[in-house]
Amino acid sequence: xxxxREIKKRRxxxxxSHPDAGKTTLTEKLLLFGxxxxxxxxxxxxxxKKTATSDFMEIEKQRGISVATSVMAFNYKNVKINILDTPxxxxxxxxxxxxxxxxxxxxxxxxxxxxxxxxxxxxxEVCRMRNTPVIVFINKMDREGQDPFDLLDxxxxxxxxxxxxxxxxxxxxxxxxxxxxxxxxxxxxxNSNKTKVERDIVSIADINDPKLDECIxxxxxxxxxxxxxxxxxxxxxxxxxxxxxxxxxxxxxSALNNFGVQELLDTFINIAPFPRSxxxxxxxxxxxxxxFSGFIFKIHANLDPKHRDRIAFLRICSGKxxxxxxxxxxxxxxxxxxxxxxxxxxxxKSVIDEAFPGDVIGLYDSGNFKIGDTLTEGEKIEFxxxxxxxxxxxxxxxxxxxMKTKQLEKGIQQLTDEGVAQLFxxxxxxxxxxxxxxxxxxxxxxxxxxxxxxxxAEFQAKNFHKACWMTSTDENKLEDFKKRKGQYIAIxxxxxxxxxxxxxxxxxxxxxxxxxxxxxxxxxxxxKQELVEK
Ligand code: G4P
Numbered sequence: 001x002x003x004x005r006e007i008k009k010r011r012x013x014x015x016x017s018h019p020d021a022g023k024t025t026l027t028e029k030l031l032l033f034g035x036x037x038x039x040x041x042x043x044x045x046x047x048x049k050k051t052a053t054s055d056f057m058e059i060e061k062q063r064g065i066s067v068a069t070s071v072m073a074f075n076y077k078n079v080k081i082n083i084l085d086t087p088x089x090x091x092x093x094x095x096x097x098x099x100x101x102x103x104x105x106x107x108x109x110x111x112x113x114x115x116x117x118x119x120x121x122x123x124x125e126v127c128r129m130r131n132t133p134v135i136v137f138i139n140k141m142d143r144e145g146q147d148p149f150d151l152l153d154x155x156x157x158x159x160x161x162x163x164x165x166x167x168x169x170x171x172x173x174x175x176x177x178x179x180x181x182x183x184x185x186x187x188x189x190x191n192s193n194k195t196k197v198e199r200d201i202v203s204i205a206d207i208n209d210p211k212l213d214e215c216i217x218x219x220x221x222x223x224x225x226x227x228x229x230x231x232x233x234x235x236x237x238x239x240x241x242x243x244x245x246x247x248x249x250x251x252x253x254s255a256l257n258n259f260g261v262q263e264l265l266d267t268f269i270n271i272a273p274f275p276r277s278x279x280x281x282x283x284x285x286x287x288x289x290x291x292f293s294g295f296i297f298k299i300h301a302n303l304d305p306k307h308r309d310r311i312a313f314l315r316i317c318s319g320k321x322x323x324x325x326x327x328x329x330x331x332x333x334x335x336x337x338x339x340x341x342x343x344x345x346x347x348x349k350s351v352i353d354e355a356f357p358g359d360v361i362g363l364y365d366s367g368n369f370k371i372g373d374t375l376t377e378g379e380k381i382e383f384x385x386x387x388x389x390x391x392x393x394x395x396x397x398x399x400x401x402x403m404k405t406k407q408l409e410k411g412i413q414q415l416t417d418e419g420v421a422q423l424f425x426x427x428x429x430x431x432x433x434x435x436x437x438x439x440x441x442x443x444x445x446x447x448x449x450x451x452x453x454x455x456x457a458e459f460q461a462k463n464f465h466k467a468c469w470m471t472s473t474d475e476n477k478l479e480d481f482k483k484r485k486g487q488y489i490a491i492x493x494x495x496x497x498x499x500x501x502x503x504x505x506x507x508x509x510x511x512x513x514x515x516x517x518x519x520x521x522x523x524x525x526x527x528k529q530e531l532v533e534k
Contacts, residue, residue, distance in 0.1 A: 003320060003356065007287045010358030011272045012082040012315075014099055016127075017109035018117035022139040026109055026255040027072065027083060033262050034081060036074035036345070070298065070313060071344040071360045079269045082360055093119070093437050094389060095298065095419060097126045098371060102297040102315035102360060105133040105272045107264070108248070109255075112138050112145030112172065116158045124159045129522075131245030133273055134161065137264055142190070142254040144173035149229075152250065162247045164237045165230055167263060169252040170219050177216050179252050180204070180223055181263055182230075183237070187215055190259055243273050275358040278317050280374070280381035285318045287357035292319035292327065295383040296373045299365075299418040310418070311342075311362040312369040317383065321355040330380050331373040338363050370417045370493075388492070390467045390521040391422050391435025394500065395442055395459035404455045411453030415445055416493060424467065424490035424498055433490055433500070434459070435467055464500045466507060467492075468519035477516045485510070496523070 017023040031037045072083040084103055086096040100106065106127055110120060127134055138151060145151075152163050167188075170177040178190040178200075189200040202215055207227050212220040241247035249267070253260015275287040285293055298313040314321075321327075326337045342362040343352040355361050363369070374382045399408050412432060416423040421441050424433040436442060442459050449455045469492075472478035481499075482489050488500045499519065501507035511519060 003290065004288055006356040007358065008274050009078065010080050010082065010274050010356065011105070011269060012084065012103055012275065012358040012360070013105045013107060013268075013272060014084045014086050014096075014103040015107045015109060016086055016096070016100070016120075016123040018111070018114070018119040021109045021111040021114070021117070021120075022255045023086075023109050026107070026137065026139065026261065027085070029255050029258055029261045030081075030083065030265055031072060031074060032258070033265055034074040034076040036072065070300075070362075073343065073345050073359075076265065077269060080358075081269070082358060084360060093122065096123065097389060098297050098419060100126050100132065101130070102295075102313075103132065104275055104358065105135070107135050107137055107268070109137050109139050110151070110155070112140050112148075112151065112252075113143060115146055115151055115154050121158060124161070128160060128245065133243050133245050134248040135242075135264070135268060135272070136163065136248045136250040137255075137260070138169075138250060138252045139255050141169050141172055141176050141179075141252050141259070142257055148172070148252065155248070155250075161245075162235070162241070163250050164234050164247055165250045165252075166237060166267065167251045167253075167260065168223065168226055168230065170216055170223055176254075177219060179260055179263075180207075180227065182227070183249075183267055184263075187212065188260065188263065189215065190254075190257070239271055242271060275317070279384045281384060282381045285381065285383075287318050289318035290320075291377045291379065292321050293317045293374065293376045293379070293381065293383075294321065295375070296363075296369050296371055299369060299371055310365045310367065310369070312365045312373075314361050314363055314375065316355055316357050316359050316361070318357055319377070321359075321361065323351070323353045327375045328378050329368065329373055329375055330382055331370065332368065334368060336368060336375075340364055367414065371419045388422055388523040389437070392437050392466075393439060393442075394433055394435045394462040394464040394467075396462055397432040397434050398458050398460055400456040400458055404453075407453040408449065408455035408457055411449045411455050412445070412457075415448060420448075421445060422467070422492065424492055424500070426490040426500075433462060433464075435464075462500075463502055465503050466501050466521055468499045468501060468507065468521055469496055469523055470499055470517050470519055472514075472517045474516040477514055481510070481514050481517055492523070494523075 015023050015027055070085050072085065074081055084099050086099050108120065108124065110116065136155060148169055152165065155163050166183040167179040167181045169179050176190055178188050180187055185204050185206065187202040187204050189202065191200060202211060204211055207224050212223065216223065237249055238247060242249060251260055251264045253264065255261060277284045277286045294314045294316040296312045296314055300311045323341055324337055324339055326335050328335055340351050342349050343355065352361060397412060399405055412423060415421065422435045424435060426433055434445065446457060446459065449457050470478060482497060485499060490498050490500055492498050499510065501510065507519065
């Protein structure tokens with residue numbers, strides 16, 4: 001098959017949601033409809049339950065599961081679907097943000113009772129940064145929830161995206177009768193059934209079809225009014241606006257009851273984008289470019305503490321990846337070949353000979369990769385936009401066993417390469433400040449340093465509010481600022497200076513005193529800066 005046909009066959013996406021909205025359930029149902037698994041319950045939730053925050057065995061188990069479910073690929077109606085899993089636990093949010101750089105679109109799951117929640121907002125901010133196309137699935141319609149119009153208003157006002165319903169619910173909770181599919185003009189009647197995958201579909205000529213009254217009785221007139229309102233209020237669905245991340249089509253359903261899932265999947269394969277061109281620091285790379293390129297967006301290390309092997313997840317962006325061929329890691333200037341590149345088909349792993357743009361493969365690695373590394377056939381380009389976000393909690397790593405200093409150095413370096421946390425070095429004394437988005441990470445790091453590197457360490461809380469990367473229109477002013485704030489300046493893993501602001505107030509005063517300096521809370525600024533420089 002030609003490269004172009006392989007590309008057009010692929011849909012690589014992530015499912016995102018606030019924990020408990022139904023991401024795992026929906027993932028499982030998509031696999032079920034896709035024939036990739038035979039029964040419900042086969043996909044284990046990779047979320048760490050709240051009660052298990054200190055249960056390290058649980059964390060280890062979850063790490064195992066999350067490798068197995070990192071990519072779930074299956075074929076559906078001649079389309080190759082790659083679902084990239086995103087951790088549900090908020091303390092692992094940064095992992096999710098990075099995974100979002102490797103997808104071409106997302107499905108956002110919202111609980112109809114809770115509406116837009118905290119984590120939904122953050123995840124959508126990341127999607128908005130790169131105009132990722134979004135389809136919204138409003139879940140749990142079998143339970144009492146908010147009015148659908150209110151939900152749509154909330155999505156538009158809080159997530160800064162226009163919406164267009166493509167299906168509309170008839171009732172909700174105990175009165176839920178099904179959905180009217182406006183995209184395909186049919187009625188999908190609801191039967192509470194968690195195992196059945198067939199659907200009860202009635203074709204409808206148009207909204208005035210008397211079949212509606214036969215099927216849903218008095219609700220038919222309410223539906224007609226609602227549809228009229230929708231047609232008046234919302235713009236027609238425009239595929240181009242969806243593809244540019246400006247308009248989100250909305251579906252209603254109940255993942256647990258397999259309801260509305262097939263519509264979602266069928267529409268998804270029709271409208272979701274196949275791999276598109278991607279930005280590098282030099283030029284845009286088209287997926288049809290015959291030369292292979294890709295980037296590492298996730299690393300899982302030391303799954304088996306006896307072997308220091310890691311799996312690096314590579315997203316292919318152009319050309320064809322081949323087993324046993326030498327590729328060039330632009331970031332560390334090394335040539336590497338891979339004898340066991342792995343693909344993930346639902347629950348099975350297998351060694352592959354080739355892979356195409358949109359695919360994600362696992363590469364066994366003995367410590368050569370860092371998150372964000374670009375692999376090519378030799379060209380010196382680097383994919384952009386694997387951002388670091390300012391951590392929210394900062395602690396200093398204190399070595400408890402001077403005999404194991406080397407192990408500690410290596411351990412913290414590798415764990416931060418893996419993206420578990422961010423490392424900032426402060427002078428004098430090379431102090432290691434570790435930043436994370438959640439407390440759980442510190443427990444994981446301490447545990448893993450001890451078990452995987454035999455290094456004993458503890459953390460001392462640091463009162464920092466944000467880590468800010470800096471750019472300036474006036475280099476002298478920047479130098480002056482760095483000198484004055486010397487004790488709050490640290491170096492990140494790429495050698496950039498970072499200002500560790502102690503409070504929001506002090507950050508604001510720094511901004512007021514130095515208007516020439518821009519303080520960035522994501523490392524994304526580098527990309528923007530380079531774009532401006534071009
Ligand atoms: P997450 O990955 O987004 O965190 O959510 P998950 O799929 O684990 O779903 C969270 C809870 O919501 C689960 O219940 C799940 O069964 C339930 N759920 C998902 N979809 C629907 C739906 O359409 N209707 C209803 N009524 N419930 C739904 P749980 O009790 O927390 O877990 P479990 O014991 O059922 O696994």
